Amino acid sequence: MWRIALKGILGRKARLVLTSLAVILGTSFLSGTAVFSATLNRTFDNLFSDVFRNVDSYVRSTQVIEADFGAEERQRIPVELIDLVKQVPGVADVQADIQAFARIIGKDGKPLGSEGAGPPTFGGVGQEFKGALWTISEGRFALGPTEVVLDEASAKAGKFVLNDKVKVVAQAGSREFTLVGIASYGDVRSPGGATFALFDLNTAQEFLAKPGFIDDILVSGDGSLSDKELATAINAAIPSSYKTETLTGAQITKETQDQIGTALSFFSILLSTFSYIALGVGSFVIYNVFSISAAQRQRENALLRAIGASKKQVTRAMLIESVVVGLFGSVIGLFAGIGLSKALSALLKAAGIDLPTGGLVVPSSAVVNTIVVGLIVTVSSAWLPARRAGKVPPLTAMRETAIEVVALTRRRTLFGLLLIALGAATIIAVTSGASNKWLGLGILFVFSGTITLGPVIARPVALMLGKPAEKLRGVTGTMARQNSARNPKRTSRTASPVLIGVALVTAVAALAASIRTQIDGVFTEQFKGDYAISTDARGFGGLSPSLADDINMLPEVERATGIGLLTVKIEEKGQYLTTINPATVEGVFDLGLVSGTYADLTPETIFVSQQYAENNDSKLGDTIAVTLADAQVKTLRIAGIYEFDDIAGKYTVSRDLTKDSTVINFDLGVYIKLKSGVSDQSARTILQAAVDKYGQGTLLSKREYIDKQSGQVNQLLGLIYGLLFLSVIIAVVGIIITLLLSVFERQREIGLLRAVGMTKSQVRTTVRWESVITSLLGAVVGIVLGVGLGWVIVYALRDQGLSSFSVPVGTTVSILIMAFFIGVLAAVYPAWRATRVNLLTAITTS
Amino acid sequence: MNNPSAATATNVSKIYGHGDSEVRALDNVSVQFETGKFTAIMGPSGSGKSTLMHCMAGLDEMTNGSVTIADIDIASLKDKELTRLRRDKIGFVFQSFNLVPTLTADENIRLPLLLGNNKGNEEWIQKVINTVHLQDRLTHRPSELSGGQQQRVAVARALASEPAIIFADEPTGNLDSTTGNEILSFMRKAVDELGQTIVMVTHDPVSASYADRIVFLKDGKIAGELLQPTPELVLDYMKNLGH
Ligand SMILES: Nc1ncnc2c1ncn2[C@@H]1O[C@H](COP(=O)(O)OP(=O)(O)OP(=O)(O)O)[C@@H](O)[C@H]1O
Numbered sequence A: 001m002w003r004i005a006l007k008g009i010l011g012r013k014a015r016l017v018l019t020s021l022a023v024i025l026g027t028s029f030l031s032g033t034a035v036f037s038a039t040l041n042r043t044f045d046n047l048f049s050d051v052f053r054n055v056d057s058y059v060r061s062t063q064v065i066e067a068d069f070g071a072e073e074r075q076r077i078p079v080e081l082i083d084l085v086k087q088v089p090g091v092a093d094v095q096a097d098i099q100a101f102a103r104i105i106g107k108d109g110k111p112l113g114s115e116g117a118g119p120p121t122f123g124g125v126g127q128e129f130k131g132a133l134w135t136i137s138e139g140r141f142a143l144g145p146t147e148v149v150l151d152e153a154s155a156k157a158g159k160f161v162l163n164d165k166v167k168v169v170a171q172a173g174s175r176e177f178t179l180v181g182i183a184s185y186g187d188v189r190s191p192g193g194a195t196f197a198l199f200d201l202n203t204a205q206e207f208l209a210k211p212g213f214i215d216d217i218l219v220s221g222d223g224s225l226s227d228k229e230l231a232t233a234i235n236a237a238i239p240s241s242y243k244t245e246t247l248t249g250a251q252i253t254k255e256t257q258d259q260i261g262t263a264l265s266f267f268s269i270l271l272s273t274f275s276y277i278a279l280g281v282g283s284f285v286i287y288n289v290f291s292i293s294a295a296q297r298q299r300e301n302a303l304l305r306a307i308g309a310s311k312k313q314v315t316r317a318m319l320i321e322s323v324v325v326g327l328f329g330s331v332i333g334l335f336a337g338i339g340l341s342k343a344l345s346a347l348l349k350a351a352g353i354d355l356p357t358g359g360l361v362v363p364s365s366a367v368v369n370t371i372v373v374g375l376i377v378t379v380s381s382a383w384l385p386a387r388r389a390g391k392v393p394p395l396t397a398m399r400e401t402a403i404e405v406v407a408l409t410r411r412r413t414l415f416g417l418l419l420i421a422l423g424a425a426t427i428i429a430v431t432s433g434a435s436n437k438w439l440g441l442g443i444l445f446v447f448s449g450t451i452t453l454g455p456v457i458a459r460p461v462a463l464m465l466g467k468p469a470e471k472l473r474g475v476t477g478t479m480a481r482q483n484s485a486r487n488p489k490r491t492s493r494t495a496s497p498v499l500i501g502v503a504l505v506t507a508v509a510a511l512a513a514s515i516r517t518q519i520d521g522v523f524t525e526q527f528k529g530d531y532a533i534s535t536d537a538r539g540f541g542g543l544s545p546s547l548a549d550d551i552n553m554l555p556e557v558e559r560a561t562g563i564g565l566l567t568v569k570i571e572e573k574g575q576y577l578t579t580i581n582p583a584t585v586e587g588v589f590d591l592g593l594v595s596g597t598y599a600d601l602t603p604e605t606i607f608v609s610q611q612y613a614e615n616n617d618s619k620l621g622d623t624i625a626v627t628l629a630d631a632q633v634k635t636l637r638i639a640g641i642y643e644f645d646d647i648a649g650k651y652t653v654s655r656d657l658t659k660d661s662t663v664i665n666f667d668l669g670v671y672i673k674l675k676s677g678v679s680d681q682s683a684r685t686i687l688q689a690a691v692d693k694y695g696q697g698t699l700l701s702k703r704e705y706i707d708k709q710s711g712q713v714n715q716l717l718g719l720i721y722g723l724l725f726l727s728v729i730i731a732v733v734g735i736i737i738t739l740l741l742s743v744f745e746r747q748r749e750i751g752l753l754r755a756v757g758m759t760k761s762q763v764r765t766t767v768r769w770e771s772v773i774t775s776l777l778g779a780v781v782g783i784v785l786g787v788g789l790g791w792v793i794v795y796a797l798r799d800q801g802l803s804s805f806s807v808p809v810g811t812t813v814s815i816l817i818m819a820f821f822i823g824v825l826a827a828v829y830p831a832w833r834a835t836r837v838n839l840l841t842a843i844t845t846s
Numbered sequence B: 001m002n003n004p005s006a007a008t009a010t011n012v013s014k015i016y017g018h019g020d021s022e023v024r025a026l027d028n029v030s031v032q033f034e035t036g037k038f039t040a041i042m043g044p045s046g047s048g049k050s051t052l053m054h055c056m057a058g059l060d061e062m063t064n065g066s067v068t069i070a071d072i073d074i075a076s077l078k079d080k081e082l083t084r085l086r087r088d089k090i091g092f093v094f095q096s097f098n099l100v101p102t103l104t105a106d107e108n109i110r111l112p113l114l115l116g117n118n119k120g121n122e123e124w125i126q127k128v129i130n131t132v133h134l135q136d137r138l139t140h141r142p143s144e145l146s147g148g149q150q151q152r153v154a155v156a157r158a159l160a161s162e163p164a165i166i167f168a169d170e171p172t173g174n175l176d177s178t179t180g181n182e183i184l185s186f187m188r189k190a191v192d193e194l195g196q197t198i199v200m201v202t203h204d205p206v207s208a209s210y211a212d213r214i215v216f217l218k219d220g221k222i223a224g225e226l227l228q229p230t231p232e233l234v235l236d237y238m239k240n241l242g243h
């Protein structure tokens, strides 16, 4: 049987190529994402072991608040510790380290790096240090309050040369410095595409952070002590009242690598999830190809049976073929994936994320996984067609033509309907009180049911969708329409990958549209002003609180108020508090107070949301103990309860709460209401001038501001669309393969049509429309499923505050248009092949 | 119909392969098919009958010589023009697989017209349909028709566009003699009553006797002609030719 199987494979190279193509695509995404993740991990590991190579000890505060998503806020330490550490025997050199937000303004007045998105922009300390992170490649380190050093990539991007004036925006506002040096970081010009502005220690404290404080101390030993001994010695030298800890170089390297590893693992999981989705979609294509080729070989198989091959042998021959195809495809897919991950790196580089080059890492697990999974998917996709091939009655060999048997059993219809009903029942059960975790099962049921029903609905829907083609294109349209409906099983299998891709895209779009509507509604409800200033500092500071105060004083302004965020610990858990200015908040930013007045919010009190009060049985007068980042504990009395918690969250405090602590307070947004009668034009000019004075934040009208908030959803959306694009590629390839096989199968028909006068362009039209109808079939059913799925997801998230569901009309329309063009695109090659059908062989072979 | 010849082949040669494996399927053949006449082509297997038809109908390229259909020199035509010529001026009936399985009998009959976005002469089409007795089968698909009915549809299609000439390659080869005769008398009728021009390849002397004239081929050359044939005459003639 091996001989027959191998002959079968080699005899039809085209079929081998087509079948393998589906396997190759599916597995290449699998190996590509695995290799990319591993390479990225190794790259960062190397980067940080380089960075800390000459750091023997690392001193930092023990006071840390861990918030959601692995973010942490560590308290700063007093600068005088440097002198203490310097005097510890065994210490050769120290460097104070500050990591803070700083944005370099280009010569054109625009900040370097992308605003709001992209790699962060840092400010720090640059100085001569034995365990140096930064090495000067041109000029020298900064020495005074007016000097700055930039990383090589930023200097190049901003076309700065030594002695140029450089404007930098940071915590303390915007200032102009003289460029005295250009530095590089290890062997990269700028790690990960981030920008760096480096100052001397005093300037860095005052301009970037808080005078008298630094983030940590890097220590280089003189070699007389081991790293461990050195760390112990330093720890002993620092009084425990400072609440610090000393780590060895190896420890801090490991910790940083682990942190990055955790952050990257989220990314890796996302990548591999979508590559598995793509592979799942690909398995439909593989299944389809095997089914079609089994059908086309019906006579051949029947002949084998007639001359004495057993059912088992025929089945086994096909399975052997699938093993060969699976292996062949997976191995090529593995290498294609390695190429793909290179392309991904190149793409990142083009997007400005310059990762240190370290060579590709191909983990053996990725190799094994790709080949094993590829093989399993291929062989299991071939299983049913192979079984069916074995069941071919020997008599078929004598029959005229072998076309795939299309028996749509009542059993299929019933089973499909049953699955959908089960799914619907499960979902209804959830909406009437059952646990959310059943939703997944319900969705799975509905999807499987729809796919089972696929062949049943394919014919009527394809005929319906083909109506316009018939109207538009006459008899060629009629033929396209009939062709797409003539084998409903095949059509539905071809459309299924499109269906799955479209359903996922639609569901994600529906979710995003709902979130956007929600955000829009929330801001419209709470933001009563005319203008807003937003920050892009993202986790590294924000707007100076005095900006809101200054604007509030402007004669054209009725009122301006700043809203900020504070990370604290409540009952040993990291929590965010919203900070407001009780004196100016009223009438600009509405919390929807149900009890208390804004005047009740003092440094001794706190407001909580109504939801929180209900959940915790709290009432006015209860107290909450809040630990600030500098370990101060404040006991705050509940003095007000508010309704709108979408922005403010559970807790709101006065911005004066941190007045007597080392914690710095920023605003994340300033909301402005103009006096009546002030024109938009003059308001913008005046407000912009105030913003420019600080060099921080972006001035936006109310509408722009709300759009920007809801627009952030688009970034996530972009990523998910990008990943789903993999599935779309496979779907397109699936259509191409099916069309090619159909064209091959219909050679005689095409030859006949050409003989009686069908022009080549009419042949192409027929194939093209068939492709469009198939693609639209998948898209239409996919949209219906996707909207349903989106609704279910939004419903499941109702506890997260998502209360409105929106149908993504725009996306739906673009999907339909795209599906149309995908159909056109997929048909290009098959249509061309169809015109190459040899007219004579078609009509002379009997 | 001012030209008495619907199709003319002049010194047509067709050579397959090169060198040692060269096959001369047609060797300098010149022949004319008169308008309004039913001509049969006969000859032993491999004598070049199908090749001649394919070359004259623009389905295959000839190696040498020229062919005119309805006064058009087909050698000078590009693929698109040639396709249009086949669509508008030539009708075809093949031995089997004549119909498009996804189209109804009616659509199959009108296929060349539909492809040309041409309404055609409805009166004529109805006349053709009535003559082949297909009135109550028009909405059926080929798979729902018998072999004889399918061939009748094919003949009706060949006639529907009122072509200058119809080529039929063993149109009754797959049918039993009763059904075959039915088709042949219909073709005869199409020539006599509808004024059509038909060229038919056949092996069967009885079938050939329906024609006005028989052209004999042997080894790619014209071997002779017979006018007003009867089955007996044909058999005699073939004996003389072959042995
Ligand atoms: N594509 C081809 N390549 C090579 N030789 C061919 C090809 N087609 C036909 N021939 C040869 O040309 C000659 C004429 O073939 P043709 O099909 O015209 O014969 P025919 O008279 O129609 O025979 P039959 O009665 O069997 O149909 C034969 O010798 C045949 O082998």
Ligand SMILES: [Mg+2]
Pocket (backbone or CB within 6 Å): B049, B050, B051
């Ligand atoms: Mg022949």
